[in-house]
Amino acid sequence: MGDIKSLSLPQVLAVLEHAWAHSPRNGLMFTLAFRHGLRASEVVGLTASSFDVQGDDVFLTVARLKGSSVTTQQLYRHENPLLDEKQAVLDFIRGMHANQRLFPIGRKQCWRLFRRYARAAGIARDLQHPHVLKHSIAMEVTPTQGIHVTKQLLGHKRISSTQVYLQTTDRKAAEAAARALSGVLNS
Numbered sequence: 001m002g003d004i005k006s007l008s009l010p011q012v013l014a015v016l017e018h019a020w021a022h023s024p025r026n027g028l029m030f031t032l033a034f035r036h037g038l039r040a041s042e043v044v045g046l047t048a049s050s051f052d053v054q055g056d057d058v059f060l061t062v063a064r065l066k067g068s069s070v071t072t073q074q075l076y077r078h079e080n081p082l083l084d085e086k087q088a089v090l091d092f093i094r095g096m097h098a099n100q101r102l103f104p105i106g107r108k109q110c111w112r113l114f115r116r117y118a119r120a121a122g123i124a125r126d127l128q129h130p131h132v133l134k135h136s137i138a139m140e141v142t143p144t145q146g147i148h149v150t151k152q153l154l155g156h157k158r159i160s161s162t163q164v165y166l167q168t169t170d171r172k173a174a175e176a177a178a179r180a181l182s183g184v185l186n187s
Contacts, residue, residue: 004164005127006135014121015114016082026113028088029103032060034133035085036073037154040110041065043130044103048096051075051089058086064155071155138165 007015012034020027033043042062052059058075075086092102103110110130118128134154142150142165151162 004135004139004167005132006139007123007127007132009136009140011121011123011127012133012136013080013082015117015123018117018120019113020082022117024088025092025103026117027082028085028092029110030114030117030130030133031083031085031088033130034137035075035083036060036062036071037134037137038062039065039134040107040114040130044101044105044107044110046102047098048093048100048102049098050102051093053090058089060089062155067157068155069157071152073153135165138162142166 016027016030016034019030029043032038032046033040042065046060046062050061052061052072059072060075061070061072063070075089077086078084089102096102105113114130114133115128119125138150138154141153142162147159147162147166150165151159154162156162
């Protein structure tokens with residue numbers, strides 16, 4: 001799989017800002033894709049029945065593609081409105097029938113929309129595709145929560161599929177070595 005290309009969190013937020021400003025539905029689509037590591041086909045396939053409301057909790061169940069596992073993940077509120085998925089989902093599914101799609105577009109239109117918002121946000125051309133959101137959340141989660149949490153988040157059946165997110169740079173490796181040695185030398 002080569003180098004994983006991802007966006008930084010500020011870049012993701014810049015794309016989401018353009019999406020939400022253009023269309024709350026599109027903003028929600030890309031927020032869900034980012035927060036849950038969804039492929040374009042997975043996010044446009046979401047229906048009202050993909051969400052289970054249990055009291056104050058809302059859960060998203062996704063039948064992942066490409067041989068991945070089914071995942072069920074809780075939706076959360078967030079202080080940043082660009083990442084506040086829970087209330088937006090509740091507002092969108094209210095009054096929908098179970099099989100009604102939240103985002104009634106195809107995968108190709110999802111890609112076109114993402115490219116539009118990414119271009120407006122000044123994102124490099126090679127990162128102007130929605131799959132970069134899946135890579136971006138994985139690269140955010142892995143360093144702090146570990147590879148096993150990332151594996152579960154993305155619905156990977158094999159850890160080898162998730163290990164691509166463990167890559168690092170020479171700079172990060174050198175900084176980590178310096179931190180490790182400073183702890184030993186200062187003891």
